[in-house]
Amino acid sequence: MLDIDAIRAEFPILSRELYGRPMTYLDNTATSQTPRRVVDIITDGYTRSKANVHRGVHTLSQEATKAQEDARRRVASWIGAESHEEVIFTRGTTEALNLVASSFGGMVLGEGDELILTVMEHHANIVPWQLLRSRLGFTIKVVPIDGEGRLDLDAYRALFNERTRLVSVCHASNVLGTVNPVKEMIAEAHAHGVPVVVDGAQAAPHIKIDVRDLDADFYAFSAHKMYGPTGIGVLYGKRGHLEKMPPYQGGGEMIEHVSFGHTTFAELPFKFEAGTPDFVGIPAIAGAIDFMDGIGIDAIAEHEHVLLRHATDRLVAEVPGLRIFGTAPEKCAIISFLIGDHHPYDVGMLLDKLGIEVRTGHHCAQPLMEYLGIEGTVRASFAVYNTIEEADRFVDAVKRVAMILG
Ligand code: PLP
Numbered sequence: 231m232l233d234i235d236a237i238r239a240e241f242p243i244l245s246r247e248l249y250g251r252p253m254t255y256l257d258n259t260a261t262s263q264t265p266r267r268v269v270d271i272i273t274d275g276y277t278r279s280k281a282n283v284h285r286g287v288h289t290l291s292q293e294a295t296k297a298q299e300d301a302r303r304r305v306a307s308w309i310g311a312e313s314h315e316e317v318i319f320t321r322g323t324t325e326a327l328n329l330v331a332s333s334f335g336g337m338v339l340g341e342g343d344e345l346i347l348t349v350m351e352h353h354a355n356i357v358p359w360q361l362l363r364s365r366l367g368f369t370i371k372v373v374p375i376d377g378e379g380r381l382d383l384d385a386y387r388a389l390f391n392e393r394t395r396l397v398s399v400c401h402a403s404n405v406l407g408t409v410n411p412v413k414e415m416i417a418e419a420h421a422h423g424v425p426v427v428v429d430g431a432q433a434a435p436h437i438k439i440d441v442r443d444l445d446a447d448f449y450a451f452s453a454h455k456m457y458g459p460t461g462i463g464v465l466y467g468k469r470g471h472l473e474k475m476p477p478y479q480g481g482g483e484m485i486e487h488v489s490f491g492h493t494t495f496a497e498l499p500f501k502f503e504a505g506t507p508d509f510v511g512i513p514a515i516a517g518a519i520d521f522m523d524g525i526g527i528d529a530i531a532e533h534e535h536v537l538l539r540h541a542t543d544r545l546v547a548e549v550p551g552l553r554i555f556g557t558a559p560e561k562c563a564i565i566s567f568l569i570g571d572h573h574p575y576d577v578g579m580l581l582d583k584l585g586i587e588v589r590t591g592h593h594c595a596q597p598l599m600e601y602l603g604i605e606g607t608v609r610a611s612f613a614v615y616n617t618i619e620e621a622d623r624f625v626d627a628v629k630r631v632a633m634i635l636g
Pocket of ligand 1: 259260321322323324325352354355400402403404429431432452463
C-alpha cells in the first residue's frame with residue numbers, strides 16, 4: 231500500500247480549493263503536477279548556481295554543466311540506454327519527433343517510399359511527417375484499431391512492403407489509454423529492415439521503459455508529464471543512427487569549428503543541441519526520476535489501475551448513456567467518455583464548477599476523432615497522487631452533470 235497522504239504532501243497545489251470545493255486534478259495526461267523536491271531543484275538553479283553550461287572555466291558554469299550532464303546520465307540509465315551520448319535534450323516530445331522526422335526521416339524517406347503511422351497518434355507524431363512529406367513526396371500508411379481501441383496487428387503486418395522505410399507509433403494513446411505492443415511491433419518492423427520511432431509521451435509516467443529491451447531506434451518523451459519541469463523533453467536514439475544523421479538546427483553548442491567556408495559539428499549528443507539549453511530545468515528531470523523511482527513505477531501503475539477500474543466500473547454502472555472510448559485490457563489510467571449527445575465542453579465546464587479538472591476536446595488527435603465519428607471527448611486521467619475519494623468525487627460529479635444536462 232502506498233502512503234498517498236505522504237505523496238500528496240509533496241504537491242502543494244493539490245491542497246487548492248476551487249469554487250469552495252477541494253480541487254480534484256484529473257488532467258494528468260496533459261501535464262502532471264510537480265513535487266516540491268523538483269521545484270526546489272529549479273529554485274536552487276536560479277538562486278544558487280545559474281551559469282551557462284559548457285562555456286565557462288568558472289565554478290558556477292562547471293557546477294551547472296555537471297548538474298546537466300549528471301541528469302543526462304540519470305535519464306540514460308533510467309531508460310536503459312547504452313550510453314548517455316544517446317540522450318538528447320529537447321523542448322519536449324514534439325520537438326524530439328520533429329528532430330527525428332526532419333533529420334532521420336529526411337535521410338531515409340524519399341519519393342515513392344512509405345511511412346507507417348497509426349490512427350491513434352497525437353498530432354505531434356503526424357504533422358512533422360506531413361511537413362516532410364510535402365517536401366519529399368512519400369506516402370503515409372495508417373494502422374487501424376478495433377472496437378476496444380487496440381491496434382489491428384494483422385493490418386499492421388500487411389502494410390509492410392519493399393517501399394516501407396519507417397514506422398512511428400505511440401507507446402500509449404493519450405485518448406484511449408491503449409498501451410501498444412511496441413516490442414512486438416518493433417520486432418516485426420526490424421524483420422523487414424525498417425527502423426521504428428516510439429512516441430513515449432504517455433508511457434514514461436506509467437511504464438518501465440527499456441529502450442534496449444524494446445530495441446527502439448528512437449524513443450521520445452516529455453518531462454512535464456512525468457512530474458518534471460515543463461519545456462524539456464528527451465530524444466533517445468541509437469548511436470548508429472545519430473552518428474549518421476545531419477544536425478537538426480544550427481547555432482552555438484552544436485559545432486566543433488566554424489568558418490565562413492566550412493563548419494564541422496560537435497560529437498554526440500551536442501550535435502543535436504543547438505543554442506543554450508534549459509540548464510536550470512534539465513537537472514530537475516533527475517529529481518522527477520528520483521520521485522518516481524522512490525515509489526516504484528510498478529507501484530505507481532498498480533495504484534493508478536485501482537483508480538481506473540474503480541471509476542470505470544462506477545461510471546458504467548451508474549451513469550446511463552455514458553460511452554467510454556478505449557477499453558483495451560492493456561490500458562493506462564485514462565477515461566475518455568461522452569454522456570449521451572452532450573458536448574464535451576458543456577460536461578467539462580460543469581465538472582470544473584464542481585472542482586473536477588478534466589480535459590475536453592480532440593486532445594490533439596483529430597484523425598482519431600474522425601475515425602471514431604466524434605468531435606471530441608471528456609478525458610479524466612489519474613496520477614499516483616490521486617485517491618479513491620477523488621475517483622468517487624469525480625464519478626459523483628459526472629452523475630450530477632448528467633442529471634443537470636438531462
Ligand atoms: N505524444 C503524445 C502521445 C502526447 O500525449 C503528447 C502530449 O499530450 C505529445 C506527444 C506532445 O507532447 P509535448 O506537448 O510535451 O511535446
